[in-house]
Amino acid sequence: MNIDLSGKTALVTGSTAGIGFAIAKGLAAAGAIVVLNGRDESRTQEAVAKLKREVGDADVRGVAGDVGTAAGCDAIVSALPAVDILVNNAGIFGPQDFFETPDAEWERFFRVNVLSGVRLSRAYLPGMRDKGWGRVLFLSSESGLNIPADMIHYGVTKTADLALSRGLAKRMAGTGVTVNAILPGPTLSEGVAEMLADAVASGKSLEEAGVDFVKAHRPSSIIQRAATVEEVANLCVYIASPQASATTGAALRVDGGVVNTIA
Incomplete structure (x- = not known):
């Protein structure tokens, strides 16, 4: 299978390192114009330089902005008014006992892990619909199905991402735009x-x-x-491709089989 994303512009949030950077690298290698995002301008530009070194002929740009805030999302959309591929990857995690997790921490996790995807999808989906083509990916987690007792607040946000991606897929029905969730382990x-x-x-x-x-x-x-970050990125690149046009509204696991179900 030859995945060619030439001419497509992809924004990957939270992509200065980790899974996000690997996804951006995979999209760039497939020919997409890739926009990296981080909270900090200098770190974002360092990631841009690194990706250009690793994928020599890549068209890579950077846009800084804290997607956990409305102002940060607005700044990103102002700098990048339209994309063909949106990867809502930015997220935070960490173990904390339920009884020791205050409202402020619940709200912080919800802002970064859920509202960032709400805001950016709301901004970019109309343009994708008008063009008749687009891809939106939410990085959920196996923890969205298999809620960890030591990270209940995190698991709840990842379940919310599943509901959001499924609902948006239905909202985009018949438009040529697909919306899916990726569930790493x-x-x-x-x-x-x-x-x-x-x-x-x-x-x-x-x-x-x-x-x-x-x-x-x-x-x-x-x-x-x-798993390696590349193993997760491989699935994301496929789902962002024209070849995945019949896959939408799905929760696609790349969890190593952690979730004990055949569905």
Whole structure:
């Protein structure tokens, strides 16, 4: 399969590192004009330079803005009025006991993990509809189906992303625009590497620490290891492609089989 995204402009939020950067790299390698996003201008431009080094002929740009705020989303849309592909990747996570999670933390997670996608989809979907082609991807999580007891606030936001993507897919019915959710499982991103830092400091490789984490905390995993960011990005690039035109309103798992269901 030859995925050609030449002429398509893609915005990937939260893409200075981790899964977001890998998605941006995959889209750039497929020929898309890629716009990276981070909260900080200098870090965003560093990521742009890195992606240009790694994909030599890529057309890569950057737009800084905190998608967890209305002002940040407005700044992004002002700098980039239209896109063909929107990847709502920006997100935060972290374990915290339910009884020790205050309203402010719930609200912070909801603003970043859910409202960012609401605001940007509301801004960009009409243009996609008018052109008769577009792709919107929400990075949800297996935690949206398999709510972790130590991250209930996070799981709730990822369930909300599933509902949002399904609803928007129905809203865009018959327009040529598809909306889907991607559900990664444990993935060796920079954020997960920080979470596993103590295990790595004890002498294990990051991959070994990932295996231990999966076996201890996600024992239903079929692959029995954490995924790489590239493995997640591969699915995203396909779903963003013309070849995926009949896939919409779907919750697509790249979780290593963690969610124990055949559906």
